[in-house]
Amino acid sequence: MKRHLQCLRNEAIDGVTAQRIREYESKTGVTVSLPVPVEQIVEQVLGLDFDWDEIEELPGEQILGGLDAVNKKILLNEKHTALFDSKPGLLRSTIGHEAGHYDIDIDRAKLMHPTLPGMDFAPSIAKRHAKKSDRVIEILLDRAASDPRAAKLLQQIKDGQDTAEQRSAVDRYQSSLLMPDWLMREAAERIDIAKWTNLYRLAEEAQVNISNLTVRLRRLGLIYLRDGDKTIYRSEDEFTGQKSLF
Known part of the structure; x- marks a missing residue:
């Protein structure tokens, strides 16, 4: 079955x-x-x-x-x-x-x-x-x-x-x-994952491609990305707060 x-x-x-x-x-x-x-x-x-x-x-x-x-x-x-x-x-x-x-x-x-x-x-x-x-x-x-x-x-x-x-x-x-949960959370504590340069370094460290990495981080709730927006947010709440400033 x-x-x-x-x-x-x-x-x-x-x-x-x-x-x-x-x-x-x-x-x-x-x-x-x-x-x-x-x-x-x-x-x-x-x-x-x-x-x-x-x-x-x-x-x-x-x-x-x-x-x-x-x-x-x-x-x-x-x-x-x-x-x-x-x-x-x-x-x-x-x-x-x-x-x-x-x-x-x-x-x-x-x-x-x-x-x-x-x-x-x-x-x-x-x-x-x-x-x-x-x-x-x-x-x-x-x-x-x-x-x-x-x-x-x-x-x-x-x-x-x-x-x-x-x-x-x-x-x-x-x-x-x-990209195990605990290793990704440890990485998020030691580097600023809201910066693309750091994400590319992390992808190189994990030996994965950047797309695979960002999908994984999004799934774990460690980052938030909007389609068509290159800005990395740490959460949807952060994005909503930034949007309300405009």
Whole structure:
């Protein structure tokens, strides 16, 4: 049975990722700080391995990585190594995203048991070919732009996509894993996060992109941003107070 991801509140996801970090700290005797050692946590706590492979893509599809859940592997698409290199934090967020699928999305117990013909455990599973291993794999896919001109192509891509609930939950998972609540609050106490220069430094320290960081800080209630307004406020009340001065 597919989990009801839409019911997972931010606090619940924060609790799961905090537990994974604490498990890692207990195993290694290391206190986690920024940047969070996401690869080591995924390997040592969740028991997932990593493979770089060339994953086939449909026309208009961009697959950064996928989860081979049965074999407990996160697959990273070597077609996009240049993109990973050019966008700091993208590889880490992709790993965190796939770890989220494994940790809070799929029914791992069901993976070990055969299903009736035509009954998949989740609609986001798609078959793609991995060239190095020369096998067809079933993976939960991340994808980007699609071709709006071809309705049939769009449906082909859509058939393998994460649902909105899945994207929200696993994206919140990766954000929470890479930027734990207590480390973000500690950062907010030692630096002025109402300044963009400091936020960019914090993003570099956490090894995430600036968009991922600002979304996380907003979700934690540490900053408030208005669409189209580049000013950073510490809360909505601060914004309302500033607005009343004009």
